[in-house]
Amino acid sequence: MKKLLTLFFAGLFFMFGQVNAQSTKGNSSKNNQTKPKLVIGIVVDQMRYDYLTRFYSKYGEGGFKRIMNDGFHMKNAHYNYIPTFTAVGHTSIYTGTTPTNHGIISNSWYDKYAKEYIYCVDDSNYETVGSDSNEGKKSPHRMQTTTITDQIHLGQNENGKVISVAIKDRSAILPGGHTANGAFWFDGGDQGKWVTSTFYMDKLPKWVENYNKSGNVDYLLSKPWTTYYPIDTYTESIADDNPYERKFKGEEKPTFPHDVPNLRKDNKNYSLIKAIPAGNTMTKNFAEAAIIGEKLGKSEFVDFLAISFSSTDYVGHQFGVDSKEIEDTYIRLDKDLENFFHFLDEQVGEGNYTLFLTADHAAVQVPAYLNSLKIPGGYFDDEVFENYVNDITESYFGTRELVENISNYQIFLNPLKVKELKLNRAYVQQVIADEIINFKGVYKSVTANALQSSSFDYGILDLLQKGYNQKFSGDILFVPNPATISYPKHGSTHGSGYSYDTHVPLIFYGAGIKKGTSTKYHPIIDIAPTISTIIEVEYPNGNTGQPISEILE
Structure with a gap:
């Protein structure tokens, strides 16, 4: 009898063990399904939150609207510190903390020890890779903490790739962290090439060399900048001919059309692409080349691609946030995003990637324009x-x-x-x-x-x-x-802690993300711990943000 009872309980133990194993296996399978093969961080430089709502009727269904409507849209995301500058914003997004901890206190600042003004990513210990200029003498050495991109490497025993791309050096270097497999930025002037630093590598990958030889940049600079839709339909912005904008050198007025091919000579040749929507298209094309060239999203490990669209910032500084130029820039960026999302679906597979889209800061309306409406400024x-x-x-x-x-x-x-x-x-x-x-x-x-x-x-x-x-x-x-x-009276800028500078878009989309919206306040530093939670790695080591649990499946 005792032997029979022993066999009975052993059978029960085996049966429940099998059920538990199947349950665990099912949960593991579910986790593997929601854990993305590729994470894409998209930062739009100088994007005010109201660009989503102001230009909504001009957007197609596959760009901003796709991720707003099918992802999780945070309507009340803000920067929780001063100053709101590019380097600080990108660093705070990726470190999950503020300048108090990560040490990037501006784009450039006075070094009270060296008694000189310094730039956030300058580093004379390294050389340029990809051109004969000094644009590659850079590294992230002034950033004191790790980034989510560093944690991907640390959490996967140095497996998984991290690639970061942007026109601006600081917008590529700081998101890539200290351990990026590659960070690439655009060397303008007479170079017209994507470059990197010996901090990362001694030679450009073949895919970068191929892009630099492709002629894509010259092609994008071969056409005048005209409005995507008829200009009289741009009713969300002020008159094209107004006193609050700065013109390109060689122009009589800062108005459409902008004769890009003939403006190159007086506007630093290839550098002109930074200040027109074609710069965003170039960045998108280069990012796609990176995904193919580096085989991102194809391994058993999580890869990360950081992209920053910088041209929006240049246009905003020159023409201001109420200009026809800024409206057209976002209409065209929407088309670029639609194409990029289709590319991700085909190359990585819908459901295999997770992305977030945000901005490094927003911008103030031109004070002179505000004054014309009797608003203080x-x-x-x-x-x-x-x-x-x-x-x-x-x-x-x-x-x-x-x-x-x-x-x-x-x-x-x-x-x-x-x-x-x-x-x-x-x-x-x-x-x-x-x-x-x-x-x-x-x-x-x-x-x-x-x-x-x-x-x-x-x-x-x-x-x-x-x-x-x-x-x-x-x-x-x-x-x-x-x-x-502190700025000229033509164009606009950013840097303050007022809502016009702190309120930015924040949208999550893809694997592991619920569909929904929220008006709850979230500081931008919550992005890094949220992504850490999704891909199951430790938070960046200076993190002070909190994971946004309401967006997670």
């Missing part, structure tokens, strides 16, 4: 402000040599002068911060001492604190009035 005079600050230090401390540098809305004190005069540094900071608030155009000011010793939970000072890096940032930080910029 203006232009910050850097030279007058510098004299004002030196007047303060002379009045309080008897010297005009106490300030070493003013840039990026930060004031750097001269530490040797502070020490020589036996001054208390925190006191000097506070005096200047208290006084500059009286300068026309300054809205907020705060000292480094306050940012280190206090915690701000909301508002502009919270954004400043998340953008402040104790090691690299200045002694006093200040914020201009809303819609007030």
Whole structure:
């Protein structure tokens, strides 16, 4: 009897074990189905959120609308720090944290140790690969933390490929992380080639060489820039001939059509493609060549392709956010995205890839245009402000040599002068911060001492604190009035913590992503941990974001 009971329970154990094994196998199969073969990160440089809604009726069904309607559309995504610049935005997307941790505090900034102005990805230790210029003397060495792209390599024992492409060097290098298999950017001027750095490789891959020889760039520069649809249908933007835009060199007016072939000579030859929609088309074509050349999405490991469309930023800076040019640029980008998504379906397979689309920052409307509508806005005079600050230090401390540098809305004190005069540094900071608030155009000011010793939970000072890096940032930080910029009166820019600069699109689409929308606030730093969750790797090592669980299947 005892033997029979033993056999009975053994049979039950075996049966339930088999059921459990089948269940586990089913779950594993499901996980493998939702885990993508390729992740694509798309960053559109200087894309305001309202470009999705303003131009919606002009978009086709296969570009922005496809991922908005069939993916998960986050309607209230924002940058949660100041400053909102290209290098900072790309780094924050991919590291899942803010300048406080990742160390990229601007595109360029004053290095208070080297006593010089530095560029975020310059690195003289490396050489250009692909041309005889100096455009390849770059690396991500100033980025202090890992990226989601680094974590893909770390989490897969250095398997899986990471490729990053953009017209701008910083927009390719920083998303690629420290371990990218390749980061490629466009060398304009008289070069007209995609290049890289010896940080990544000693020779261009054959597919890059083939693209550089293909003549595609010359072809894209051979046609004038005209509107995709009749210009009189562009009712979402202001008049083509207006006083708020900057013209190309050689043009009489900043209006359509733009005679691209004849403008090349006066506008740095191949560099002209950066400032027209064809630059986005070129980037899309090169990204497709990368997918084929590197066989992305074809192995048992997860690959990652980072793409940044930079031409939108150049057009926005030159013509402003309300121009016919910006409207046409987004209409044409929509067509490029539609073609790219079809390419992914065919090359990688629908259901085998996951992508996100966002922006590195948005942009302010041209202050002069806002003024014409009686909306406050203006232009910050850097030279007058510098004299004002030196007047303060002379009045309080008897010297005009106490300030070493003013840039990026930060004031750097001269530490040797502070020490020589036996001054208390925190006191000097506070005096200047208290006084500059009286300068026309300054809205907020705060000292480094306050940012280190206090915690701000909301508002502009919270954004400043998340953008402040104790090691690299200045002694006093200040914020201009809303819609007030340090920029010429033609065209527009970005960099603030106001919603016109922080509110950007965020759409997830593909394997592992639910279909839906949300108006819940999410900071942009939530992208990296969300992608980490989907592909089952550790978060970047400086991560402060949270995975967006509502989008996950």
